[in-house]
Amino acid sequence: MAWEAVIGLEVHAQLATRSKLFCSCPTTFGAPPNSQTCAVCLGLPGVLPVLNRQAILLAVRAATALGCRLEPHSEFARKNYFYPDLPKGYQISQYDQPYARGGAILVDDGATARSVELIRIHIEEDAGKTIHGEGHDGRRSRVDFNRGGVPLIEIVTAPVLRSGAEAAATMRALRQLLRYLEVCDGNLEQGSLRCDANVSLRPAGATTLGTRAELKNLNSFRFVEQAVDFEIERQTQILDRGDVVVQQTRHYDPGTRQTRAMRTKEEAHDYRYFPEPDLPPLELPPALLTDVAATLPELPPARRRRYALAYDLPADAAALLTEEPETARWFEEALAVHANPKALANWMLNELGGLTRGQPLAELRVTPRRLAELIALIDAGTISGPIAKQLLVQMLADGADPARLVAEQGLAQVNDDAAVTALVDEVLAANPDSVRAIAAGKEKAFGFLVGQVMRRSGGKANPKLVNRLLRERLDRAGTAPAGGR
Secondary structure (H helix, E strand, O other), X not given: OOEEEEEEEEEEEEOOOOEOOOOOOEOOOOXXXXXXXXXXXXXXXXXXXXXXXXXXXXXXXXXXHOOOEEOOEEOOEEEEOOOOOOOOOEEEEOXXXXXXXXXXXXXXXXXXXXXXXXXXXXXXXXXXXXXXXXXXXXXXXXXXXXXOOOEEEEEEEOOOEOOHHHHHXXXXXXXXXXXXXXXXXXXXXXXXXXXXXXEEEEEOOOOOOOOOEEEEEEXXXXXXXXXXXXXXXXXXXXXXXXXXXOOEEEXXXXXXXXXXXXXXXXXXXXXXXXXXXXXXXXXXXHHHHHHHHHOOOOOHHHHHHHHHHHOOOOHHHHHHHOOOHXXXXXXXXXXXXXXXXXXXXXXXXXXXXXXXXXXXXXXXXXOHHHHHHHHHHHHOOOOOHHHHHHHHHHHHHHOOOHXXXXXXXXXXXXXXXXXXXXXXXXXXXXXXXXXXXHHOOOOHHHHHHHHHHHHHOOOOEOHHHHHHHHHHHHHHOOOOOHHHO
């Protein structure tokens, strides 16, 4: 029998607030264990939660950008379960009355686009973190409560995905959007964005859902794809044998690229939800929703289209320039200094990218202004492309002004006909074999001669002038290449 995979994602995104959801403890990643806790986030008796306004604004910002229906009235609930990293014995979350419903994630790679429908988004607090394998024998576990109480939104997709690749692409698109919105930093390694994937199989063409397995805490795009694909294969083998898939929560092991059972999958009634008695309902006034909508930035798909249409950039270049908000901002700052978008895109993605190999732009000593000034020198004919590449290496080392480097090092391009003609004559005299090869129709030799002239000039001769004068000299001798006659 042919089986169809059905996949839904539950993505947990930590909101980029300075303090926790219900107390004033900081949310700094990497602080010493249990140094960012208080009586509230530790759930000590007699304390009361106070809702973080900034967390609500960021949550509304995300839901608005995703096209959700914002509920004017929502409520918090207690989700009861007992884990070592949950000191209260319950998590404050939203259950049957979330603040946002519907909406979609636009997954657009520049060539194809699809909308992945959302069921809901709700607000909740994060749990602490259990660290296993501690102690001299590796059998101890410790709990760090610093993460407990950090504000989250949980973004729940409809079960509309069909493969690990689709799940990973959806995660990438969502991360990009949240980073553009400055709602979440999207740091997967630090766990500020992580995903649970629900995977089930059903006979191809069926409409009812099969028994699902939930894959917990996937924190990389590669792991999402690998875990989902493994789970699809695991369930396929079970069903092909005529056995029954058991509803489970499963852990993905990147080392073996396999999932393993953690526990029987809970249902909603297992958590014994009930309204949070210490928090009033969350009311979202229309004026707040209007204000948030008015402050949304240009989102990645729209920016990609604008770069392709307004700047006539190839689709792949537009996609790379808009992949991260920092890259797009860097490009536009450079463009404001010197308006040559194609050259800027080429130098950013190829020359600068090749030298820095993924180093964050914010850490470079070359600023957008300096790169734009370098390209302006090329466009003005002040320096050649090869000289510009040499200068870029120096600029990466010290952030220097390219115009100053040109003046100090005497690197200005040679545009004088007489000086370049003298170099051309020297090269022709020194390379008679190449001249004869050109006369015989071997045009590759022409490129060799151009390179020799550029080398003798130290890379400073104007390449266009070199080509013209070389063709003129060869034409007079009756040996010019066909393209130069």
